[in-house]
Amino acid sequence: MNVDLDCRGLLCPLPVIKLAKTLPTVAVGDTVTVLADDPAAATDIPAWCRMRSQELVSAGEDQYVVRRVS
């Protein structure tokens, strides 16, 4: 299952905060697709996944797919 999270128009660190609040609401193995056009998200969403040990499935075109691993 996948949950969409529209963060377009939001500036850092809001997209990452919303991702951090949303990911625990999906089951382990499910994904959250973040839509974010803030330039900082391109670095910060992958960095969040690394720091919080979650899986970045894909990134690009203002769209980031993150899988809950734990």
Add this chain to the structure above:
Amino acid sequence: MSTPPTPAAGHSVGVSPHWSKGHDAPHRDLHSSTPSHSTEHLLATASEGSTCSSVSRVSERTYLDAASAEPMHPAAREMLLSAVDSGWADPVRLHHEGRTARLLVDNARAVLAEAVGVRPDELYLTTSGTAAIQSGLTAVRAARSRVGATIVHSAVEHSAVLRTAGEAAAEVGVDRLGRVELDAFTDAVRRPGVAVAALQSANHEVGTRQPIEAAAAAAGDVPLFVDASASVGHDVVPTGWSVLAASAHKWGGPAGIGLLAVKKGTRIAPAWPMDEREDGLSPGFPNVPNALAAAAALQARLAEAEELDKRHRAWIDEVRRRVAADIPDVEVVGDPDDRLPHILTFSCLYVDGEALVTALDAEGFAVSSGSACTSSTLRPSHVLAAMGVLTHGNVRVSLGRDTTHDEVQRFCAVLPGLVQRIRAEVGM
């Protein structure tokens, strides 16, 4: 010449950013045909001009942004005040006053040249570090136009390098610590059409040193341009480069003095209207007093370097350890060992960088940040982005020669509570 106006003496505080907006009087006085000799209004301070009610805190300031600017070194200040009176004439004139100015600027040049490891006739004085980068890179590129126009550079160079390289650039990535990928650099610099390769001595935001000797070896016949602005006065000057740029205000010298060292055998072709100054590399009337102050600051700084290096390294290690231990979800970035002695950068998850800088400022701590919300463009620091590390909630701490261990410890004690408070405001 008269002595400098007394209001300047005893004040190292900057002119308030508010005065030019809020008061018309300084402009009128400066342009009046019957000038007022009162200059006190020029020295209005932030504590007078701001709306901050807590003026008492201004006296307890802890300045941890030495990498942006340091107060002038006392040796430089003393030198500047006397050089203003003795070194005002035009050093290219043949009269006594001109020869005096020439002698003084030659003295300054000799000291500065020795400090960066070149002969005096290989050192040019420019109007800033940025001017040294722009003119140096441009002149070397122009001299090699037959070979090509490409400037190979790391992704974490100062913006002055990136802007000068412009369209004809080949950018080389860095690793997670901010160190250039040497294999990719070697590959890029050996391609056809490369005019010059640019690599900083150490990074200005995260402190990581770059492998200059190895890069110079890889570059072969391609001149290596080293932006050493972050390191001169703080760290050993690397070897192997053809051209080096530095900036006096980074070592406690005055603003408005940059260094451009060009090793003999490196061809340069300034592509702008040249005059008789600095072989055309820095047109316009030279600032002899500032050049002397820059030299005095660097000389004094190098005499203190060993002690400061030891102290700053130990304290930055301590901040690194405590930030990582006392704050959850924090990323401390940059090389922990192979680095500048005085700089540390870290990023806190879920924290707005501007909010953290402002909260620290209210507690008396001055730091800088590479977060997007603290920049004018809303783009995060290109250095942090190139490293692939967290860009929001970013803080750079940089220690000056006056920084005390007590200040460092108080910073470490205050920071975790502020981060916690800002996180709580967004429900984290």
